Amino acid sequence: MMHLAAYIQGVGAAQAAWRSPRTDAANALSLNHWIETARVAEAACFDAYFLADVLAVGDQIATDSTERPDPIAVLSAITGFTEHIGLVGTSSTTFNDPFTVARQFATLDHLSQGRAGWNVVTTAVGASAANYGSASLPDHADRYARAEEFVEVVAALWDGWEEDAIVADAAAGRYADLARIHPAAHAGEHFQVTGPLPLRRSPQGRPVIAQAGSSGPGMNLSAAWAEMTFTTQWDIESSREFVTRTRELSAQHGREPGSLKALPGIMPFVGSTEEEAQALAREFGSFVDVEGLSAFLTHHLGNLDLSDLDPDAPLPDLRPRLPENASVSRPRLYIETALREQLTLRQLAQRIALTLGHRPVIGTPEAIADDLEQWFTAGAADGFIVLPADLPQGLCDFGEQVVPILQQRGLFRREYTGSTLREHLSE
Template sequence: MHLAVFAQAMGAAQGVWRSPRTVAGTELSLGHWAHLAQTAEAGCFDAFFVADALTLSPGIAGDATLRPDPVALLSALSVATSRIGLIGTSSTTYNDPFTVARQFATLDHLSEGRAGWNVVTTAIAAAAENYGTETLPDHEDRYERGEEFVDVVLGLWDCWEPDAVVADRSSGVFADLDRIRSLDHRGRHFRVRGPLTVPRSPQGRLPLAQAGSSGPGMRLGARVADLVFTTQVDPEASLAFADEMRTLAVAAGRHAGDLKVLPGVTPIVGRTRAEAGDLAAELGSYVSEPSTLQFMAASFGGLDLSSYELDDPFPDLRGQLPAHAGVSRPELFIRTALEERLTLRQLLQRIGLSIGHRSLVGTPDDIADDLQRWFEAGAADGFVVIPADMPAGLTDFVGEVVPRLQARGLFRKRYAGATLRDHLADRPTA
């Protein structure tokens, strides 16, 4: 199976900076981030994944959610690591294709072929005001721009042929101009001449990740993504999603195996089930309900949730979300709350612990058993591990769960290749 770690400085749980298992005040410490990346690399993870947000967290008063620039951070981590893939998020709504193409191509050179781009279209309404516009574009418009944006980036990466740099001292020829072409893209959203200012990256076309589960998001992911990060809470639904993604990939002219589906999981590991339960309860006690409510409201496109009573059943908000709101995450929250008859407070607790992903609370064997069931059923090609707290949650998983997956022949014991694309290939451990 494939494993990536969703890396946040303190962990995914809201308010977890208050836990003695974290090291508050290190959110922007390179030493702290390097330790996290090196821990994941020691566990032979495919990738270290850094998300992004283009607004200050609305719950910052109670939650230490800081978002450093992913490309800058991963560039530094490329020196602190040697094998693990480095995937960063960059928005197609509030960037331009030439800049993104150049940034990630540069990161790929710096890391000797370990970079990947996580494509997002941005669903947080407040981001618009940070970039000179009043409102976030509608969902369909964002994905239309996103489709063209990705095509331009891929085209720019192809402007340099692999052998364009000759570096022939005797002739004085550094680059063969016949092997460097302009792009000359003219589209609805972008006009980009090209070529890039750096040669073709070590991987050629960098691996792309994508996390949208709406119709447009799935079509984009099926067409271009190597990894699809998804939120799934039961194996049957995950299998159906994975099958649909593979079908869409084939319809887009790709092989079904070109695309890896990785649901997110938040493992909380204890030596016994009771110990794991106690740890989950402790981490849950740090969740700030006001901060989590603000986080959820932002996910709902800025919908005001303050008028709802915390201990009343969660309301059916289907059809009430703004047109610019995201689709997959709000739909999952609403569906889960309605199906399980959760109160608003209960939903906030669940979201606050694992940002809405599936929590796995148990012994190392319990967690390995669960991941194995999903993997062998075809419901997942692997998982995005989202530790509730850092560094302890990641250390627990790498130290206790990974060895069990390795012993069962489910996960590599060492890296077989040197690039992120090598790690994503389905080939045996060297």
């Protein structure tokens, strides 16, 4: 069965979506906005509602609504307004500590009755370091070494309480069996954590883990720990190679086949005709601020200095200029795509800005369903993370027009059969 996660960002993932008459930027941080989008995704039987995060405000805020509320606070607030959909929030291993993260997501798992997921990231935005008292980011390899140990500690903390540790024997006055509560007792290179957590084992035992790194270390982290991996893939063959590689790595870690779901990102533009869908995509493209593209692209290319480049000349090979502490996979994908297609700096920036670098899928509901089915049946995806260009309308269009076609074809659930996020992913 295909798996779908809804990527929720402000009033939409397209740059400057706030300029669209289909959105209401003034409502972007209200609880009603988050409730509405979560309910739309749940009505369409999505596996998960996913919140990304960034720990700094970049220059692109001048032209784009990139405000970022705390994912844990938002997801905790909407647990009481949803019943089935998984709730996945991002939390960085670079600027957090394992005890706090383990406690937050265990609490969310209890509040949601087993629907919590943690999206593991290593922060690659240089400006974030200054917000946490550091002059610069650790380099890429060090960030992932810390992340590996971080996840190991979190898992140990989640496992600290056995399922039957709470005995609640009122007659004997005995609430918990101490023999069934275990410290993490972790002493490693980056962390020394005693544990256990101050709350019982959560409904899923361990909340679901998601991860979005597509570099070698990122893929290895997913293969070892994650149930969901989010990826950027623009063609079916490279995506099939990615899926094959993640499954091989997962097997090397002793995991069962199918335990890790690969979800490439897509941005759908749905129209009643091909022309209508193309017009909608062009409309959102027109909202992109040309003057703000340099700041936007600098952010997405590992904070490279692009001031010496002609925006309308073919992009040169910038790979040797990528800083060591930059995110590796995404900037390389962008640069290699620009070189292959002979894109200018301006053209590359516009493409990334419109879709956050993910693959646009433009057409009628039937055409979009055909595309997703092709990728799914070819083994190029276990499902997709859907990035609506605008919210809530873009998510409504996909959920009300594309999802029913996938359901009719037997590719996607018509109703939830499980109660936890882990059960949704096992279908």
